[in-house]
Amino acid sequence: MKTFALILLSCVLFVSCSSSEQEVAETSYAKGVYLLLDTSGTYTQELTKAQQLINYMLAMLEPGDTFAVARIDSGSFSEKDIVAKVVLDGRPSIANKQKREFATTIADFVKNVKSSDYTDISGGLLQGIEYLNEAKVGNKTIMIYSDLKEELPKGYVRDFDITLDGFKVQALNVTKLRADNENPQVYLDRVEHWALKVTEGGGSWTVINDLDKPEAIAL
Amino acid sequence: MLSTLQTLSPGVLLVILLGLVVALYLARHAAHQAINSLFRLIYSGFRFGSIAARKSAQRLHARNREVLLELGREQIEKDLEKEFFEINKFVQRDLGGYPQLQKQIQENITRIQDDYSNSTEVPQATPEWVDAVDAVAKMKNSDKTPAISVKVLEQIHSSAKQQHTENLAAYRQESAKRHSILKAMTPFWRKLAYSVDEVGGKLKEIVTRSQNIDKHMLKYKEILAATDSAERSLKASAITQFLIAALVIVVAVGGAFFNFHLIALPMSEMVGSVSRVAGVKVADLAALVIICLEITAGIFLLESLRITKLFPLISSMDDKVRRTIMIASAAVLLTLACTESALAFMRDQIAADLANLRASLAGVETSSHEGSAINVWIPMAANMILGFVLPLALTMVAIPLEYLLQTGRTVFGSLLEIFVNAIAVILRIFATAFKHLGKVVISLYDLFIALPLWVESLWQKREKNSTQRDDEFYNSAYDSAKSK
Numbered sequence: 001m002k003t004f005a006l007i008l009l010s011c012v013l014f015v016s017c018s019s020s021e022q023e024v025a026e027t028s029y030a031k032g033v034y035l036l037l038d039t040s041g042t043y044t045q046e047l048t049k050a051q052q053l054i055n056y057m058l059a060m061l062e063p064g065d066t067f068a069v070a071r072i073d074s075g076s077f078s079e080k081d082i083v084a085k086v087v088l089d090g091r092p093s094i095a096n097k098q099k100r101e102f103a104t105t106i107a108d109f110v111k112n113v114k115s116s117d118y119t120d121i122s123g124g125l126l127q128g129i130e131y132l133n134e135a136k137v138g139n140k141t142i143m144i145y146s147d148l149k150e151e152l153p154k155g156y157v158r159d160f161d162i163t164l165d166g167f168k169v170q171a172l173n174v175t176k177l178r179a180d181n182e183n184p185q186v187y188l189d190r191v192e193h194w195a196l197k198v199t200e201g202g203g204s205w206t207v208i209n210d211l212d213k214p215e216a217i218a219l
Numbered sequence: 220m221l222s223t224l225q226t227l228s229p230g231v232l233l234v235i236l237l238g239l240v241v242a243l244y245l246a247r248h249a250a251h252q253a254i255n256s257l258f259r260l261i262y263s264g265f266r267f268g269s270i271a272a273r274k275s276a277q278r279l280h281a282r283n284r285e286v287l288l289e290l291g292r293e294q295i296e297k298d299l300e301k302e303f304f305e306i307n308k309f310v311q312r313d314l315g316g317y318p319q320l321q322k323q324i325q326e327n328i329t330r331i332q333d334d335y336s337n338s339t340e341v342p343q344a345t346p347e348w349v350d351a352v353d354a355v356a357k358m359k360n361s362d363k364t365p366a367i368s369v370k371v372l373e374q375i376h377s378s379a380k381q382q383h384t385e386n387l388a389a390y391r392q393e394s395a396k397r398h399s400i401l402k403a404m405t406p407f408w409r410k411l412a413y414s415v416d417e418v419g420g421k422l423k424e425i426v427t428r429s430q431n432i433d434k435h436m437l438k439y440k441e442i443l444a445a446t447d448s449a450e451r452s453l454k455a456s457a458i459t460q461f462l463i464a465a466l467v468i469v470v471a472v473g474g475a476f477f478n479f480h481l482i483a484l485p486m487s488e489m490v491g492s493v494s495r496v497a498g499v500k501v502a503d504l505a506a507l508v509i510i511c512l513e514i515t516a517g518i519f520l521l522e523s524l525r526i527t528k529l530f531p532l533i534s535s536m537d538d539k540v541r542r543t544i545m546i547a548s549a550a551v552l553l554t555l556a557c558t559e560s561a562l563a564f565m566r567d568q569i570a571a572d573l574a575n576l577r578a579s580l581a582g583v584e585t586s587s588h589e590g591s592a593i594n595v596w597i598p599m600a601a602n603m604i605l606g607f608v609l610p611l612a613l614t615m616v617a618i619p620l621e622y623l624l625q626t627g628r629t630v631f632g633s634l635l636e637i638f639v640n641a642i643a644v645i646l647r648i649f650a651t652a653f654k655h656l657g658k659v660v661i662s663l664y665d666l667f668i669a670l671p672l673w674v675e676s677l678w679q680k681r682e683k684n685s686t687q688r689d690d691e692f693y694n695s696a697y698d699s700a701k702s703k
Contacts (some may be wrong), residue, residue, distance in 0.1 A: 055580035064493035090491025096576045
């Protein structure tokens with residue numbers, strides 16, 4: 001009888017623990033992707049390629065995953081810069097519908113995008129961190145589709161440390177500028193600066209320039 | 220330690236070495252005892268372990284043998300019961316109608332006898348004119364008489380001829396009548412022959428079954444006598460059955476795996492694919508539960524049909540209750556099969572939707588006529604058919620499962636026996652090795668202190684010689700004193 005009571009108690013404890021942890025368990029396996037699109041200057045010409053990348057990622061994401069696309073403009077630390085966001089439903093048919101709507105929104109954005117004067121990458125990164133932390137996903141990835149050249153308007157302060165524990169940051173299609181061609185060290189220093197910033201914040205850093213190999217973008 | 224020794228000069232090292240040798244020499248007796256005790260302890264430990272393992276293996280063998288013979292006995296009893304049941308069924312079904320058959324045969328024989336007696340030939344009566352011819356022949360010869368005699372004889376001849384013709388006609392008529400009677404006898408003969416053949420055929424079956432019973436009884440006697448040949452035969456049979464059952468179970472697992480993939484995706488449409496329990500998607504768990512339910516329903520169905528006996532309680536239940544369980548299991552199975560078929564259809568729809576989405580995201584246009592193409596509906600139909608058939612096929616897994624469980628005890632028992640025996644042998648080898656290792660270590664110890672031992676032997680030799688010389692001196696002195 002004593003043993004039976006002990007088993008019963010263990011079962012009750014197990015059930016209560018599993019129900020309280022269920023919410024965490026539901027999201028901890030989900031992936032979260034926050035894609036930052038550079039809309040400054042001539043980089044807007046690269047957005048068609050970015051659209052293909054987004055479509056590829058939409059095809060790869062599974063129900064329960066979170067995906068958001070945001071623009072990098074003069075002041076990117078704002079929810080207004082999020083172009084499209086979605087938490088894919090658990091049912092595949094609904095998730096497919098959401099993906100279609102997402103793709104349409106992105107297509108409209110790419111068609112009508114206007115280039116910005118400045119490039120606030122740090123603000124966008126911070127917004128991405130905030131968004132993914134709120135989403136409570138297990139696998140957090142921030143993708144920066146930019147030439148990584150930050151230009152801030154007057155009065156904007158972005159000189160601070162960022163916390164990127166558990167984040168994967170991928171720089172995509174980091175194009176070389178004219179100045180980079182004249183002095184490649186400028187390009188190398190720029191990439192190194194961002195790599196240092198991310199790794200010091202506790203995140204992992206990767207640069208992927210060859211987008212013809214989609215398998216390189218491992219989530 | 221080694222580095223410290225390396226820093227020392229060779230002279231110091233030599234002194235240390237000599238000191239060590241002397242110390243070891245002085246402690247030789249105690250060290251020998253210690254080494255002997257240590258290795259004897261290890262030897263005894265391994266030997267004790269080996270003996271214990273061997274005894275365990277013997278007990279295990281006895282237990283395995285007992286279980287194997289018991290299982291064999293049960294199986295033979297079942298076979299005998301089945302044979303007797305078949306014979307009983309045969310007797311009730313076929314030989315139960317034997318009195319009727321016998322009556323038919325007797326009737327046929329009576330008819331044949333009647334017909335035979337009717338068809339017997341009646342002997343013809345002696346012609347009456349023979350006496351007349353005799354009388355005419357005895358008449359006295361005269362002139363007139365020959366003419367009369369001729370006339371009479373002619374008359375008799377014509378009468379006899381006429382009578383012969385009539386008799387011949389009557390005889391033919393009688394013969395035809397007898398032939399028709401005999402002809403009518405043919406079907407009765409055939410019936411009789413068929414009836415006898417039928418009885419013979421049926422009796423052959425009884426003979427065959429009785430021969431089978433004889434074989435089973437012979438085996439049964441051997442098992443009861445617990446002979447080695449019976450044990451060997453049962454073990455070989457158990458291993459073969461185990462391997463075959465394992466093979467079938469592997470095939471069934473393959474089928475279950477395929478079935479799982481058929482319904483896992485559509486289940487996510489029902490329960491969602493986000494929630495997880497212990498890292499496994501709830502949709503996958505739900506699909507697994509459905510497959511397990513199908514297998515369980517199948518087991519209960521076969522149990523209630525008395526094909527398998529995994530749960531003796533079910534087969535010993537009242538027929539009414541057993542039939543209820545059978546109907547319920549069949550209904551659950553059919554429902555699940557239909558559900559799986561529907562899920563397979565749904566899977567096809569979801570996969571098609573996903574393919575369309577990927578194509579549209581990649582910018583590929585999909586034409587409308589593709590949906591009705593043969594390569595679309597054939598996989599869909601195949602999916603649906605498999606979704607319906609696989610659950611029904613999985614029910615059969617209960618039969619090999621029963622064999623696997625029954626023979627698994629014997630096979631694993633035998634393997635365990637081999638394993639324990641191997642442990643006993645290994646422990647025995649270790650025990651012997653340590654016994655000899657003790658001697659080797661003592662020899663090495665003595666080798667290390669060879670110099671003092673050599674000195675000791677020289678000393679002992681010298682002592683012995685001096686003692687011998689003293690003895691000789693005292694003996695000679697004694698002898699000379701005695702002679703004086």
